[in-house]
Amino acid sequence: xxxxxxxxxxxxxxxxxxxxxxxxxxxxxxxxxxxxxxxxxxxxxxxxxxxxxxxxxxxxxxxxxxxxxxxxxxxxxxxxxxxxxxxxxxxxxxxxxxxxxxxxxxxxxxxxxxxxxxxxxxxxxxxxxxxxxxxxxxxxxxxxxxxxxxxxxxxxxxxxxxxxxxxxxxxxxxxxxxxxxxxxxxxxxxxxxxxxxxxxxxxxxxxxxxxxxxxxxxxxxxxxxxxxxxxxxxxxxxxxxxxxxxxxxxxxxxxxxxxxxxxx
Amino acid sequence: xxxxxxxxxxxxxxxxxxxxxxxxxxxxxxxxxxxxxxxxxxxxxxxxxxxxxxxxxxxxxxxxxxxxxxxxxxxxxxxxxxxxxxxxxxxxxxxxxxxxxxxxxxxxxxxxxxxxxxxxxxxxxxxxxxxxxxxxxxxxxxxxxxxxxxxxxxxxxxxxxxxxxxxxxxxxxxxxxxxxxxxxxxxxxxxxxxxxxxxxxxxxxxxxxxxxxxxxxxxxxxxxxxxxxxxxxxxxxxxxxxxxxxxxxxxxxxxxxxxxxxxxxxxxxxxxxxxxxxxxxxxxxxxxxxxxxxxxxxxxxxxxxxxxxxxxxxxxxxxxxxxxxxxxxxxxxxx
Numbered sequence: 001x002x003x004x005x006x007x008x009x010x011x012x013x014x015x016x017x018x019x020x021x022x023x024x025x026x027x028x029x030x031x032x033x034x035x036x037x038x039x040x041x042x043x044x045x046x047x048x049x050x051x052x053x054x055x056x057x058x059x060x061x062x063x064x065x066x067x068x069x070x071x072x073x074x075x076x077x078x079x080x081x082x083x084x085x086x087x088x089x090x091x092x093x094x095x096x097x098x099x100x101x102x103x104x105x106x107x108x109x110x111x112x113x114x115x116x117x118x119x120x121x122x123x124x125x126x127x128x129x130x131x132x133x134x135x136x137x138x139x140x141x142x143x144x145x146x147x148x149x150x151x152x153x154x155x156x157x158x159x160x161x162x163x164x165x166x167x168x169x170x171x172x173x174x175x176x177x178x179x180x181x182x183x184x185x186x187x188x189x190x191x192x193x194x195x196x197x198x199x200x201x202x203x204x205x206x207x208x209x210x211x212x213x214x215x216x217x218x219x220x221x222x223x224x225x226x227x228x229x230x231x232x233x234x235x236x237x238x239x240x241x242x243x244x245x246x247x248x249x250x251x252x253x254x255x256x257x258x259x260x261x262x263x264x
Numbered sequence: 265x266x267x268x269x270x271x272x273x274x275x276x277x278x279x280x281x282x283x284x285x286x287x288x289x290x291x292x293x294x295x296x297x298x299x300x301x302x303x304x305x306x307x308x309x310x311x312x313x314x315x316x317x318x319x320x321x322x323x324x325x326x327x328x329x330x331x332x333x334x335x336x337x338x339x340x341x342x343x344x345x346x347x348x349x350x351x352x353x354x355x356x357x358x359x360x361x362x363x364x365x366x367x368x369x370x371x372x373x374x375x376x377x378x379x380x381x382x383x384x385x386x387x388x389x390x391x392x393x394x395x396x397x398x399x400x401x402x403x404x405x406x407x408x409x410x411x412x413x414x415x416x417x418x419x420x421x422x423x424x425x426x427x428x429x430x431x432x433x434x435x436x437x438x439x440x441x442x443x444x445x446x447x448x449x450x451x452x453x454x455x456x457x458x459x460x461x462x463x464x465x466x467x468x469x470x471x472x473x474x475x476x477x478x479x480x481x482x483x484x485x486x487x488x489x490x491x492x493x494x495x496x497x498x499x500x501x502x503x504x505x506x507x508x509x510x511x512x513x514x515x516x517x518x519x520x521x522x523x524x525x526x527x528x529x530x531x532x533x534x535x536x537x538x539x540x541x542x543x544x545x546x547x548x549x550x551x552x553x554x555x556x557x558x559x560x561x562x563x564x565x566x567x568x569x570x571x572x573x574x575x576x577x578x579x580x581x582x583x584x585x586x587x588x589x590x591x592x593x594x595x596x597x598x599x
Contacts, residue, residue: 035546036289036301085291086550088363132361133544134554238308238476242288 017051018254019224025247029082029091032240033139033180034130039091041082043245049074054102068107070116072149073100080245088132095126101149101170112155120149120170124207124232126243141232141241143200145175145207162217169210174201179236198236205234215253224251292548295342299331301547302346306353308476310555311540312569316354323352340364343551353555356512357542361552372509372536377579379508379533380443384586385412393431395424397452402435404593409435413456416514417448420455422494429459429499437502437596439589440522447513447538457518458494460503460525465489467521468568469561470541484565489521502599503528504592507574513538519572520562529595530574532588539568 023045030038053070080093103118126141151168177200198204213226225248232243289301303324307313313320327349334341343360347367350358360367389412392401397418400411409432413420432438440456457467469484505522507515507530516535522528540556547553562568576595580587 030288037291037546037548037550038288084546084550088550089546089552130544132552134359134361134552135542135544 017049019047019049019251021047021049021224021249021251023047023076023078023228023247023249025228025245027080027082027245028242029080029093029128029244030240030242031091031128031139032235032238034091034128034133035084035089037084037086038242039082039084039089041080041090043078043080043095043247045076045078045095045247047074047076047249047251049251053105068105069102069118070105071100071102072120074098078245090131091128092131093126093128095124097122097124099123099147099170101147103149103151114153115151116153117148117150120147121145122147122170122172122175122207122209139180140178141243142178143172143175143205143207143232143234144177145172145200145205147172147207160219164215164217165213166215167210167212169208171209172200172202172205172207174199175205176200177205177234179234179239200234204236205232207232211249213249222253224249224253226251289546289548291550293339293342294336294548295331295334295345296328298342298547298549298551299327299346299349302349302553303327305545305547305553306350306555307478309473309543309545309557310353311473311481311557311559312353312355314478315567315569318352323349339549342549343367346547346551346553350553350555355540355556356536356538357540357554357556359554361554376509377533378510379578379580379588380510381580381586384580384582384584385441385589388586388589395427396420398424398428400428400431402432403439403589404597406434407436408593408596409438410441410589411438412441413515414445415448416445416450416452416518418452419449420452422455422497425456425459425494425497429497435501437504437599438499439504439506439592439596441506441589442511442515442518443506443508443532443588444510445512445515446510447515447517450514450517450541453514453518453521454489455493457521457525458489458491459497459499460522460528461489461491462498462500462526464491465524467524467563468517469563469565470558471561472558481559484561487560501527502596504595505530506588506592507532507535507572508588509533509536509571512536513542516568516572517560520560520568523572523575524563527599529576530572531576531578531592531595532574533577533579534574535572537569537571539570 025043027043028040051072076097078095082091099120099122101118101120103116105114105116107114122145124143128139129137147170149170153164153166155164178197208231211226211228213224215224228247228249230245234241307320330345343362343365347360351369354371356372388403388410392399397420398411398413403410466486467489468487471481471484474480474482505519507519516538519535539560541558542554543557544552544554560568578588578591
């Protein structure tokens with residue numbers, strides 16, 4: 001299964017980055033549906049991210065030449081374990097995020113410096129369970145956003161290794177999120193009483209996700225180390241939700257391209 | 265080039281706008297901070313302050329003064345003070361949880377007869393089987409089925425009910441004993457009540473708080489008994505529900521629902537109430553407080569917090585038999 005797409009892409013002169021990564025980090029969670037206290041703790045994640053340029057179209061079909069437009073997708077899952085400052089209670093959370101975006105890329109200096117900007121569709125879901133809550137144990141974040149995505153990367157070379165240092169940022173523009181009604185119980189929610197699915201944007205829901213990554217291409221493999229930061233901040237009335245996470249990322253990168261020994 | 269800079273400045277502007285102020289309560293072990301926070305939580309989120317005629321403002325002044333006199337290191341004294349303040353709500357759904365203690369209120373059942381004796385119950389609950397959380401056997405020479413459900417925290421499934429009703433297929437009627445059942449998961453109350461109804465119907469209402477005022481509530485939302493919970497598993501013969509003052513919370517809701525079943529009657533003493541669905545929240549010291557937050561009503565829109573009066577009131581006085589079960593047997597045999 002791995003060989004087939006590699007060969008196919010090679011014929012079409014398309015490079016394709018696929019990164020499998022793990023994340024370990026710390027986080028802060030405020031969820032006033034469950035508690036007025038802020039919780040802090042650890043986050044453990046696994047993710048997959050891929051990048052691929054679009055190909056230029058002509059009257060004769062796809063030429064195989066790379067366009068300035070490319071697309072990126074990612075799927076992330078994370079588990080978190082947060083404690084209140086008094087250590088009398090804890091949250092256990094499962095977080096899922098997936099998205100796809102397209103961006104336009106400007107290239108300078110032999111294509112070593114790249115700046116890109118584009119739209120990104122992001123789906124973010126997190127469910128939290130509060131360990132010692134007797135009757136209202138679960139809360140969740142649900143959001144689907146159209147985001148603005150932007151970033152910059154710089155490729156440079158060592159003796160036997162080439163590097164690419166990249167920074168990417170995404171922030172929400174408009175979308176939908178869900179909030180329980182003030183003091184609505186989970187019984188009511190599961191019975192189908194509506195909460196507040198609402199239109200969201202920067203006036204009521206802030207999402208900021210960014211990452212700094214260094215890709216290192218060794219003779220036989222390419223690795224990534226980096227950092228990811230995420231801030232989600234939204235609410236209504238007396239409900240307020242903040243998810244703030246910072247994580248260190250280590251990943252393995254598969255880069256499919258046709259030119260032998262080509263640098264990043 | 266100009267459009268490139270415009271995009272970059274637009275992104276920066278969006279980032280700078282992402283600044284919502286946090287409303288986090290900070291950790292504190294100070295007695296005044298905690299009494300104040302507890303008072304605020306109950307003031308804004310408890311659903312029966314006005315209904316019960318509690319002068320909550322007077323309680324604030326009294327307890328803030330007491331808190332100011334406490335030693336900041338004496339956490340047990342602070343706990344007792346918080347518990348004492350919560351006692352004024354006279355509500356079984358109000359508790360304070362810490363690592364060293366859990367407070368509870370007994371005023372709602374202290375002055376009522378017990379109407380339950382486990383030793384006397386053993387005269388009837390013999391050679392029983394256990395399906396899910398339900399203990400069941402036949403009584404009165406196999407003519408009547410008897411089911412004892414001690415807690416709605418123990419699950420009930422449609423397959424449990426199927427086997428119980430199959431066992432009781434030759435019985436004339438059924439007794440469901442929820443005395444001393446302190447409640448639990450209300451979805452079990454729905455599942456246990458559904459076989460006694462033939463179609464989906466509204467069996468009550470609830471309303472949750474929508475703001476910080478004592479009377480800021482949502483509109484009444486119907487609670488619907490969904491027949492898909494039990495599919496074709498039905499019991500349409502006489503059924504008696506036994507309750508006492510310790511029949512509380514989800515069990516109280518079950519009794520409330522069963523009043524509307526076609527072939528049912530309620531026997532025993534007034535149920536305990538607990539019609540306010542509880543929620544939990546935390547104090548600055550990290551203790552958890554539980555309190556009623558969602559009001560529940562019966563189908564006639566009457567508050568079920570004070571308890572459900574039985575159709576046939578029986579007070580246990582005998583020492584050699586269970587008067588309430590005997591009355592239930594008598595009622596079924598008359599049908």
